[in-house]
């Protein structure tokens with residue numbers, strides 16, 4: 001493989017990882033601003049009694065709580081918050 005191809009591949013990975021962490025960062029910011037912590041501590045997401053058992057359920061639950069709170073998030077915002085909670089606490093496989 002010539003050098004140019006290596007650059008393209010490395011560039012692709014850099015771009016990909018920066019987009020990924022950006023959405024998680026945004027999710028964290030949204031989460032903190034929406035005052036989800038009035039009702040939740042991180043223990044809710046890590047305890048054995050947590051109700052959410054898979055990634056779909058996590059998406060559903062964040063939507064429900066967003067709706068209850070009237071945080072007014074767009075779908076992309078909800079996705080970011082889901083990714084933030086998943087990467088920090090739930091650690092589900094997002095491809096399922």
Ligand code: HEC
Pocket residue numbers: 031034035036037038039040044045049050051052058061062065066068069071081085
């Ligand atoms: C008014 C209180 C309240 C607020 C504010 C609130 N939630 Fe919830 N949340 C709940 C309740 C009640 C449940 C369900 C708990 C249960 O079923 O045991 C829940 C469950 C959850 C769960 C699932 C926890 C589990 O069992 O694994 C997640 C994730 C969640 N909320 C995210 C959020 C997010 C994100 C926000 C901010 C937009 C938020 N919540 C704001 C009341 C709240």
